[in-house]
Amino acid sequence: MLKIISTSDGSNSIFNENIGESYHSVNGAIQESQHVFIDAGLSQLSLNKISIFEVGFGTGLNALLSLIYSENNSIKINYDAIEIKPLEKKLYEKLNYNEFLGNKFQSQFLKIHEIEWNKTFQISKNFVIQKINDDLKTYKFMKSYNLFYFDAFSPNVQSELWSKEIFYNIFSNMLSGGILVTYCAKGEVRRCLKDIGFYVERITGPVGKREMIRAIKPI
Numbered sequence: 001m002l003k004i005i006s007t008s009d010g011s012n013s014i015f016n017e018n019i020g021e022s023y024h025s026v027n028g029a030i031q032e033s034q035h036v037f038i039d040a041g042l043s044q045l046s047l048n049k050i051s052i053f054e055v056g057f058g059t060g061l062n063a064l065l066s067l068i069y070s071e072n073n074s075i076k077i078n079y080d081a082i083e084i085k086p087l088e089k090k091l092y093e094k095l096n097y098n099e100f101l102g103n104k105f106q107s108q109f110l111k112i113h114e115i116e117w118n119k120t121f122q123i124s125k126n127f128v129i130q131k132i133n134d135d136l137k138t139y140k141f142m143k144s145y146n147l148f149y150f151d152a153f154s155p156n157v158q159s160e161l162w163s164k165e166i167f168y169n170i171f172s173n174m175l176s177g178g179i180l181v182t183y184c185a186k187g188e189v190r191r192c193l194k195d196i197g198f199y200v201e202r203i204t205g206p207v208g209k210r211e212m213i214r215a216i217k218p219i
């Protein structure tokens, strides 16, 4: 069972009652997504064309923040996001991100949710997205990416997604100099990424979390 919750910065998230975990930090959904994925990930790449793969599309907040970044900075983004359990309309239409990010991008946010799965759509001048309705555990990447947003549920409740096989698959489908960012800072995950060949950084986490991981594929 999924339900809408309000986080500390006022922005909504979703709480999954079956596993007892929310889609974002309760200390603020927008502040977490902006810090972990945009500031520590997207803004670190000095490219004018960036391909992104997101693990766990969920509320679409990371996609929305990436779209806003692409338009504000005139950077072309090709965004692929995998999701095993798409949110129903009655939930995504209640998400209140426009109250904080402005109404300017609300129609694009709804469009991102409403477009068909497994097809590519241009949403704005610089932002193209494909939502993939599939299971990451068996998914075969069709191209390589500059940036991975690893936003699965935590290893405590979904350890199978934080496996060496999955991270190796990501490493193999990442372009040189590419980045993986995740809110998680677990030693086990850091060591696994290091063993695969990533250069792993422990950097300051979002509000409420001391650290997070940024992993870079060496050039």
Ligand SMILES: C[S@@+](CC[C@H](N)C(=O)[O-])C[C@H]1O[C@@H](n2cnc3c(N)ncnc32)[C@H](O)[C@@H]1O
Pocket (backbone or CB within 6 Å): 022, 023, 024, 033, 055, 056, 057, 058, 059, 060, 061, 062, 082, 083, 084, 085, 134, 135, 136, 137, 151, 152, 153, 154, 161
């Ligand atoms: C922590 S939530 C994050 C969602 C999203 N990034 C957001 O900002 O709302 C994790 C997401 O991963 C999805 N997920 C869980 N298992 C998955 C799998 N095996 N393959 C693809 N997506 C999965 C969940 O349904 C959920 O939407």
